[in-house]
Amino acid sequence: MLENCIENVRNQTPLVHNITNYVTVNDVANVILACGGSPIMADDKEEVSEITAICGGLNINIGTLNKRTIEAMVIAGKKSNELGHITVLDPVGVGASKLRTDTANRLINEVKFDVIRGNISEIKTLALGNGTTRGVDADVADTVTKENLDSMVKFAKDFAKKQECVVAITGAIDLVADSDKCYVIYNGKPQMSKITGTGCQLSGMITAFVVANKDNKLEAVASAICTMGLAGEIAFSHLKEYEGNSTYRNRIIDAIYNMDSETLSKGAKYEVR
Amino acid sequence: MLENCIENVRNQTPLVHNITNYVTVNDVANVILACGGSPIMADDKEEVSEITAICGGLNINIGTLNKRTIEAMVIAGKKSNELGHITVLDPVGVGASKLRTDTANRLINEVKFDVIRGNISEIKTLALGNGTTRGVDADVADTVTKENLDSMVKFAKDFAKKQECVVAITGAIDLVADSDKCYVIYNGKPQMSKITGTGCQLSGMITAFVVANKDNKLEAVASAICTMGLAGEIAFSHLKEYEGNSTYRNRIIDAIYNMDSETLSKGAKYEVR
Amino acid sequence: MLENCIENVRNQTPLVHNITNYVTVNDVANVILACGGSPIMADDKEEVSEITAICGGLNINIGTLNKRTIEAMVIAGKKSNELGHITVLDPVGVGASKLRTDTANRLINEVKFDVIRGNISEIKTLALGNGTTRGVDADVADTVTKENLDSMVKFAKDFAKKQECVVAITGAIDLVADSDKCYVIYNGKPQMSKITGTGCQLSGMITAFVVANKDNKLEAVASAICTMGLAGEIAFSHLKEYEGNSTYRNRIIDAIYNMDSETLSKGAKYEVR
Numbered sequence: 001m002l003e004n005c006i007e008n009v010r011n012q013t014p015l016v017h018n019i020t021n022y023v024t025v026n027d028v029a030n031v032i033l034a035c036g037g038s039p040i041m042a043d044d045k046e047e048v049s050e051i052t053a054i055c056g057g058l059n060i061n062i063g064t065l066n067k068r069t070i071e072a073m074v075i076a077g078k079k080s081n082e083l084g085h086i087t088v089l090d091p092v093g094v095g096a097s098k099l100r101t102d103t104a105n106r107l108i109n110e111v112k113f114d115v116i117r118g119n120i121s122e123i124k125t126l127a128l129g130n131g132t133t134r135g136v137d138a139d140v141a142d143t144v145t146k147e148n149l150d151s152m153v154k155f156a157k158d159f160a161k162k163q164e165c166v167v168a169i170t171g172a173i174d175l176v177a178d179s180d181k182c183y184v185i186y187n188g189k190p191q192m193s194k195i196t197g198t199g200c201q202l203s204g205m206i207t208a209f210v211v212a213n214k215d216n217k218l219e220a221v222a223s224a225i226c227t228m229g230l231a232g233e234i235a236f237s238h239l240k241e242y243e244g245n246s247t248y249r250n251r252i253i254d255a256i257y258n259m260d261s262e263t264l265s266k267g268a269k270y271e272v273r
Numbered sequence: 274m275l276e277n278c279i280e281n282v283r284n285q286t287p288l289v290h291n292i293t294n295y296v297t298v299n300d301v302a303n304v305i306l307a308c309g310g311s312p313i314m315a316d317d318k319e320e321v322s323e324i325t326a327i328c329g330g331l332n333i334n335i336g337t338l339n340k341r342t343i344e345a346m347v348i349a350g351k352k353s354n355e356l357g358h359i360t361v362l363d364p365v366g367v368g369a370s371k372l373r374t375d376t377a378n379r380l381i382n383e384v385k386f387d388v389i390r391g392n393i394s395e396i397k398t399l400a401l402g403n404g405t406t407r408g409v410d411a412d413v414a415d416t417v418t419k420e421n422l423d424s425m426v427k428f429a430k431d432f433a434k435k436q437e438c439v440v441a442i443t444g445a446i447d448l449v450a451d452s453d454k455c456y457v458i459y460n461g462k463p464q465m466s467k468i469t470g471t472g473c474q475l476s477g478m479i480t481a482f483v484v485a486n487k488d489n490k491l492e493a494v495a496s497a498i499c500t501m502g503l504a505g506e507i508a509f510s511h512l513k514e515y516e517g518n519s520t521y522r523n524r525i526i527d528a529i530y531n532m533d534s535e536t537l538s539k540g541a542k543y544e545v546r
Numbered sequence: 547m548l549e550n551c552i553e554n555v556r557n558q559t560p561l562v563h564n565i566t567n568y569v570t571v572n573d574v575a576n577v578i579l580a581c582g583g584s585p586i587m588a589d590d591k592e593e594v595s596e597i598t599a600i601c602g603g604l605n606i607n608i609g610t611l612n613k614r615t616i617e618a619m620v621i622a623g624k625k626s627n628e629l630g631h632i633t634v635l636d637p638v639g640v641g642a643s644k645l646r647t648d649t650a651n652r653l654i655n656e657v658k659f660d661v662i663r664g665n666i667s668e669i670k671t672l673a674l675g676n677g678t679t680r681g682v683d684a685d686v687a688d689t690v691t692k693e694n695l696d697s698m699v700k701f702a703k704d705f706a707k708k709q710e711c712v713v714a715i716t717g718a719i720d721l722v723a724d725s726d727k728c729y730v731i732y733n734g735k736p737q738m739s740k741i742t743g744t745g746c747q748l749s750g751m752i753t754a755f756v757v758a759n760k761d762n763k764l765e766a767v768a769s770a771i772c773t774m775g776l777a778g779e780i781a782f783s784h785l786k787e788y789e790g791n792s793t794y795r796n797r798i799i800d801a802i803y804n805m806d807s808e809t810l811s812k813g814a815k816y817e818v819r
Binding site: 013021022023024026027063064065067093096097098099100141194196202216241242243244245246249250 | 568571572575576579580585586587588590592593596597607614723727739780784796797798799800801802803
Binding site: 026030031256258 | 296297309370517519520522
């Protein structure tokens with residue numbers, strides 16, 4: 001089932017409204033195009049309701065939040081809920097400042113999200129108020145490992161249950177959970193962490209996948225994450241020895257562009273817990 | 274004549290002031306550099322008059338407009354007019370929200386543009402108030418085709434006459450019209466639509482081309498569009514089977530960087546109506 | 547000594563807070579990752595103090611300044627000083643508008659910088675109030691050449707003495723000076739000027755280098771500049787004849803990603819005056 005999600009994206013070309021940071025926004029747009037969606041960026045409070053209304057999904061990313069855009073996020077989020085559209089939160093760097101933590105908590109309180117995706121430190125901060133966020137990267141103390149997998153899966157399910165949404169915790173091992181089922185995904189390469197914005201890109205792609213696979217949200221998120229991880233593996237295999245993180249960034253998006261069900265079916269590495 | 278325009282850009286290195294969206298701004302800057310111009314981005318109302326004054330052209334793009342930058346667009350546009358500088362409008366997503374439509378109309382009313390470039394839905398919205406904009410992409414119902422070419426050419430000329438400017442409608446077939454002449458351009462590849470911001474890039478490049486070819490504005494715009502389309506064809510020919518939209522984006526800019534009169538002369542595919 | 551600086555960056559993974567322009571911000575982030583640092587972007591006045599506090603260095607770049615972000619720059623700069631963190635200024639386009647000149651002067655007056663990096667026109671504007679800035683590029687009248695090297699070195703040292711910081715003037719020949727020592731660096735390729743943001747990238751990388759080499763600030767800056775220039779040479783050697791400025795941009799970042807002490811030791815071209 002996971003492997004068919006991307007075909008649905010390509011067949012439906014879902015429009016995704018992104019209120020996102022200016023660091024990685026271009027890559028987010030190109031990734032959404034690569035997987036078969038169509039991105040729109042708009043962050044002025046006067047227009048976000050209308051833009052959200054013509055889209056199928058809304059992707060809120062707080063990476064370079066400010067007072068003006070926070071208002072827009074709340075307005076767009078509420079509109080998206082009102083219309084029953086898919087709504088995704090990427091709480092970038094939550095825990096690193098009071099503004100980020102307050103904003104993420106406000107968003108979670110005022111908007112119902114279908115998916116929340118972050119690294120383990122971000123999700124811990126949201127769930128427990130005590131993640132050890134190191135800037136925008138997860139702290140090593142928080143890593144999901146084979147040793148702590150059982151407790152991490154439980155943690156993800158519990159937070160998903162509390163929030164009534166799909167929770168995606170991405171890192172070396174990715175967890176995608178609803179209240180009673182968790183995909184544990186082993187795709188990807190450690191070198192992906194040396195590219196800015198792979199998380200942001202993933203949240204954009206997740207939004208497109210869930211819009212096009214509304215009846216299987218959990219699988220859609222897992223599929224998007226397998227797609228990104230597998231693209232990271234494929235892209236890595238094409239890198240020449242003098243190439244580095246910048247070319248790798250391009251090749252990952254390229255690999256998403258060329259991803260199909262068959263490749264995903266063969267390459268996806270996951271288990272269900 | 275079309276083929277010499279780019280040499281004039283390279284010889285004159287025109288400075289282009291861009292008030293543009295944060296999604297595609299980096300590519301816009303690199304494309305302006307690639308064709309021989311020099312880009313400056315500045316969007317605070319306190320400085321845009323001065324920045325416009327030291328440039329040869331102003332490129333206004335409403336892709337991620339907000340209250341603050343809308344004011345800056347109007348101020349810069351008026352200053353550009355006052356100084357007789359080349360002024361270009363890219364009404365991204367006009368029709369998708371009241372804010373975009375109002376802003377584009379305000380700009381057209383308060384600023385005299387030398388060139389307006391958009392997709393067919395955007396231009397229809399500006400001209401008729403009824404384009405069927407689907408986010409930031411043209412709706413398929415609006416497409417310029419061989420079948421409706423005569424009426425579309427007339428539409429472009431009529432709008433150019435009304436606005437007293439060059440109108441560029443870009444898509445699978447591109448139209449570049451003033452009140453009595455229309456270039457119909459057949460360069461390009463459908464895969465270019467899977468790259469974010471090729472339109473934005475084109476508007477930036479058009480500005481540089483017109484500044485360096487002031488006496489032949491229509492030809493300068495047509496030349497910039499042929500250059501972009503031909504670059505899309507050349508870039509595509511270098512793509513490996515595992516490469517996709519991200520590498521394609523880079524290779525198009527590369528191909529513009531390497532474009533010369535001879536290549537353009539051989540590769541430009543257009544007719545005049 | 548220059549050649550070991552990058553290993554210290556890789557070993558310490560310094561966090562760098564960037565308040566920078568939206569044109570080149572993605573490349574700045576990827577360059578900081580490429581050299582071994584970790585970038586964070588945040589520009590709202592409510593959070594910049596906290597973000598600066600968790601980082602080791604602050605990189606302020608005025609490339610697309612506005613009223614809101616100027617306040618954030620001042621607040622973050624003062625906090626960085628208070629904590630004894632490395633603080634770097636990139637006065638992009640100072641001289642091109644009153645807002646830029648006033649802002650750069652305000653920053654210099656209210657914040658103590660460890661490093662100021664700009665092109666010769668920008669540094670002249672700061673030091674003398676009379677650089678002939680041509681937009682965001684240095685004016686040819688200002689170029690550092692072999693003929694005027696002695697006087698330029700003296701100029702750099704004098705300004706460094708006055709500001710009590712390291713002054714980096716980058717161009718075809720780069721100067722890195724404190725009050726009594728100046729590195730004159732000959733790495734790099736002229737084609738690098740056809741890529742937007744190599745200066746911005748350099749300032750980000752300089753911040754990471756100085757944070758990781760606090761006891762040798764002058765050498766750390768010189769090392770970062772050699773690294774960028776040498777990366778430009780290595781990247782150029784891998785370009786195919788149909789590749790241009792966009793692919794070149796990626797390959798330079800790639801070459802930084804692959805840079806090591808041995809390569810730098812062999813390739814660095816500089817003298818000390």
